[in-house]
Amino acid sequence: MKVHLIANMYPSKQHPNYGVFVENTEKILAQSGATFDRTVVTKQSSSIGKLTAYASHFFKVIGKSLFKKYDVTYVHYATHNSIPVLIAKKLNKNMVIYTNVHGSDVVPEFKKREKYQPYVKRLLEVSDTVITPSAYYKQLVQQKYGLRNRIEIFPSGGINKETFYEKDTRIACEELEIDPDHRYIGFVGRIDRGKGWDVFLEAAKLLKEQGGLEGCKLLFIGDGLQKDSFDEMVDSYGLRDDLVHFPLLSQQKLNSVYNSMSVFCFPTMREGESLGLVGLEAMACGTPVIGSRMAGLLDYMEHGRNGFLFEPGSAETLAASIKTYMDLPEEAKQSLRETAKQTAAAYEVDAIKPRLSKIFSI
Template identity: 35%
Template sequence: MSTHLKKLKLYIVSNMYPSSEDAYYGVFVKNFCNSIIGSPQIKIVSTSFIRGRGTSFLSKLNRYFKFYTSILFKSLFFNYDIIYVHNVSHSILPLYPVLLKRLFSKIRIIINPHGEDMVITHKIDGILLSLSLPFIRKADQIVVPSLYYGNLIAKLYNLNPKKIFISPSGGIDLSVFKVLETKRFVNVQEKNIGFISRIDPDKGWDVLLNAIAILVAFDEFKSLKATFVGKGTDVDRFLKLVDILKLSDHVEYLGFKSQIQLPEIINKFDVFVFPTKMRESLGLVGLESMACGVPVIASDQGGMSDYVKDGVNGFTFKCGDHLSLSGVLKNFFNLSTEEVLDMKKNALETAEVFSSNNVKNNMIANLISIKNK
């Protein structure tokens, strides 16, 4: 007689989730959901999401009203084994009544901060976080994308390190991000730099442009090309700076590209540059580049320190310093063929550790463990 196993019932909350107009917005939450769907042990029985960005203050206000109403209703009137909350400071407030419900039911709560979610950069962030901290401390587990981020928030908010579980934002789909057979059907005389991110303040696009302007003044870098992918609030400023620095012959701006289009683009890069000035919790796009056999040059702060190893699979440079970045880029392009091949091999090996399959299996085992505690 076979035993029917009861599936773990999961409710997922996030104020960020992709929409058809903004496919990158909260893509890590979509990747998380996709990694759970199909599991024989876990069922996503309900979700509360804000899909895409609001276009105005009133639009955002309306979205949050519906979002908070959905959370209150679903969390109080339905039963789950685990409530899993992404982006905690903007999602937690309507969940406080669940703490009372937990007195009479065995609901587990897992929170998963991302990016600068628990790093105060604006006054409103500080207010929301201070209101959320009592709830955060009562959570059964805090999932973070990197060891760096876990250590940071544990120290900042005096959190129990034993409650912290590291899971890198869904990991990398190695069936999508890989070395393509068409790789290097490009001008081998060119030096190709890649940048994929939102074109927003503090993402470091200006640092990279200024570094490129220094390099192309030298004859050995006359053939240097840089490809920028992404959209954001600073696109006009970005294009203006390209003109001011006279880089139109060296910079190609592709705008937004879907995730499925990225591998072909990344495969044309010699090196991927991640010049963010923010304390990123992980920076998954750097790992996706490594999965395509492309070394990464990244700012010397944030979650990139979990996987970018100087001289092994890439390099780091002083955050926000275009002179430091130009020097590191020059050093990279002066490496021997053998040194570059070793770096590419090491990048591929690093990406394997962060594969979505490994991350999925670890997360499923973790969720079952939390339920059974």
């Protein structure tokens, strides 16, 4: 099977994590015997670079679709690829299209992206198969667009057990050059709207006021558009000395991050959180998750078994959940860690590979 992979996110040497789930999906299909012609956009460092990359991408998508023969055109992210793929489909009615929708495809996070929704809807209507990362997101897609064509679930490339696995906490801390004698309450994500970084900091402030941060540090991994607001909040809440902050890290480094944490906080408030791979990555390292009771997290989180769920946006209930976990006897914590690892195992690449091969009939 020859596949034309179209994606506006794909890893590069400079940005190895950018769209890594697209690359992981490609690898799974390649292992099943598919061959690829790739038309992708990598992360650009300037506005001019981004504009040039997208213009080139636009014309390559149309040109290749017209003059080359593929068994399947596989589209990752409907929003940014909808217009050129729809033009190509109009000119080449024999195109077989599989569209993998993610996050803001269905729930735009910025007003300027809402204008693409008619094109997203049309692309999904002409797609032979629509692929979603979770049961939650499948239902969201069905409800919003009223689709009648085939919708399949595949969890965004899954978890690579060679990258995310449990290891000794002290060794992980030493690899990050952080103090192994502290317990770490963690967050991994962009410092952007809806990611819940502010809820995390407010919960930490409440814990500190209650004496709940004694012997603990906040381990925060991320960067983003709201970095200035983040720094202001850290200082105004008096959390600077309680915080260990790294910008975005490689997946190999993230393994050490998750293994350094006592618990991982996932306070998303995004309706478009289509799965939440970071939660599963933490679980694969034996780290229980405290996550918002919403969106794709509900596909794999079980309250009291592999972590805790709290009300989205509520710093009070997040703080209470962190305290509840920290106060558990070691035997109960170990039970949660073991169940977390079992949950993640169901999302490992080897476990989910047959699903994607079946979707593509390879």
